Amino acid sequence: MGMRNRTAEAAQPEVTVRPLEERDLPAADRILRFAFGTFLGLPEPLSFMGDADYVRTRWLADPSAAFGAEIDGELVGSNFATSWGSTGFFGPLSIRPDFWDRGVGKRLMEPVLGCFERWGTKHAGLFTFAHSQKHVGLYQKFGFWPRFLTAVMTTAVGQPAPTPRWTRFSDLPESEREPMLRACREVTGAASAGLDVSREIRAVAQQGLGDTLLLRADAGRLAGLAVCHCGPGSEAGSGICYVKFGVVRPGPAAAADFDHLLDACGSMAAEGGLRRLVAGVNLARHEAYLRMLGRGFRTDLQGIAMQRPDEPGYNRAGVYLIDDWR
Ligand SMILES: CC(C)(COP(=O)(O)OP(=O)(O)OC[C@H]1O[C@@H](n2cnc3c(N)ncnc32)[C@H](O)[C@@H]1OP(=O)(O)O)[C@@H](O)C(=O)NCCC(=O)NCCS
Numbered sequence: 592m593g594m595r596n597r598t599a600e601a602a603q604p605e606v607t608v609r610p611l612e613e614r615d616l617p618a619a620d621r622i623l624r625f626a627f628g629t630f631l632g633l634p635e636p637l638s639f640m641g642d643a644d645y646v647r648t649r650w651l652a653d654p655s656a657a658f659g660a661e662i663d664g665e666l667v668g669s670n671f672a673t674s675w676g677s678t679g680f681f682g683p684l685s686i687r688p689d690f691w692d693r694g695v696g697k698r699l700m701e702p703v704l705g706c707f708e709r710w711g712t713k714h715a716g717l718f719t720f721a722h723s724q725k726h727v728g729l730y731q732k733f734g735f736w737p738r739f740l741t742a743v744m745t746t747a748v749g750q751p752a753p754t755p756r757w758t759r760f761s762d763l764p765e766s767e768r769e770p771m772l773r774a775c776r777e778v779t780g781a782a783s784a785g786l787d788v789s790r791e792i793r794a795v796a797q798q799g800l801g802d803t804l805l806l807r808a809d810a811g812r813l814a815g816l817a818v819c820h821c822g823p824g825s826e827a828g829s830g831i832c833y834v835k836f837g838v839v840r841p842g843p844a845a846a847a848d849f850d851h852l853l854d855a856c857g858s859m860a861a862e863g864g865l866r867r868l869v870a871g872v873n874l875a876r877h878e879a880y881l882r883m884l885g886r887g888f889r890t891d892l893q894g895i896a897m898q899r900p901d902e903p904g905y906n907r908a909g910v911y912l913i914d915d916w917r
Contacts, residue, residue: 605662606667608698610659611654611669615666615669616646620645624638630720641828644823646669648800648824657669660695670683672707673790674710675791678785678786679715679716681715684696684700696729713785714898716735719895736901738898741874742872743870743892744890745868746889748866752857756808756814757807757851757855775788782841782910783905791818792818795820804856804859808840814839814848814851815849816837817852818835819834834870835914838913848911849879870888871917875896877908894915
């Protein structure tokens with residue numbers, strides 16, 4: 592008994608958790624790729640995610656929500672929180688494999704929970720590996736409960752279709768951007784009270800990660816939006832248009848608008864010379880999932896959405912929304 596305790600104490604390293612700084616980004620990026628690549632058993636772990644980027648883009652989007660864990664002055668892991676108004680999520684969380692199972696991951700949960708507290712996040716979530724008892728067990732300790740699967744789906748990009756109802760956020764003159772952000776907030780808020788993805792729209796515009804597609808209804812008012820990452824250096828990677836977030840206004844036209852939104856994303860991808868469209872959907876959003884299947888999307892990767900509190904949030908039937916919380 593005494594022996595066991597001493598060994599356990601010796602194995603518990605002194606960990607400092609602190610905001611991530613710009614000089615940490617190369618190490619954080621490397622650790623992220625190595626950790627996921629190792630967990631997934633890739634022959635070359637560092638090749639994980641190819642030329643896609645999560646660390647720099649998320650740090651730039653909100654440096655106050657990016658955290659690192661340090662042991663003996665060396666970075667050993669990181670975690671990132673994201674505020675979408677009433678909803679928040681976190682990740683990617685990654686720890687250098689030689690420090691796994693020594694409590695570092697748990698320590699990096701503390702600051703992201705602090706962010707949700709500070710932001711007044713009503714509903715928090717994450718995407719993780721459904722088959723991993725360790726992952727589900729770790730997050731469950733912090734009050735997150737496994738609910739529905741989330742499917743990350745892909746389809747090939749075809750010829751640009753004539754979808755005249757969409758425009759690009761990047762084409763708006765500066766003076767129209769704030770009003771458009773307000774219009775977007777109105778649509779996201781109609782889909783789920785208080786939902787606000789301004790942070791993503793701004794990050795894509797400021798960092799040149801892709802574009803936000805704006806879908807108009809006949810009367811010219813905003814019917815939906817899709818925040819897309821395109822190509823290398825974004826969350827998409829080469830050849831890919833990744834819909835990080837998409838939604839249409841609820842109502843009788845929602846199903847048709849959702850089809851239009853997917854078509855428009857395909858057109859934008861085709862115009863950008865991209866080959867594949869990637870978009871995630873939680874399976875509790877039955878109609879959205881079934882429509883994507885019906886339009887030729889196939890699941891590439893699936894995980895589980897864990898949510899705190901254990902409530903549906905916007906992961907429920909009738910919500911035409913694209914996202915995966917990765
Ligand atoms: C997942 C990852 C971040 C965890 O970090 P870590 O530092 O190894 O985790 P910790 O040691 O802090 O916590 C592990 C917890 O898992 C839980 N756990 C492990 N095995 C478990 C099991 N079989 N059943 C239930 N819970 C289990 C325990 O609760 C443990 O906490 P405890 O020490 O209080 O018992 C890390 O392994 C990693 O980087 N993996 C690769 C990348 C990745 O998968 N990231 C997360 C994607 S969502």
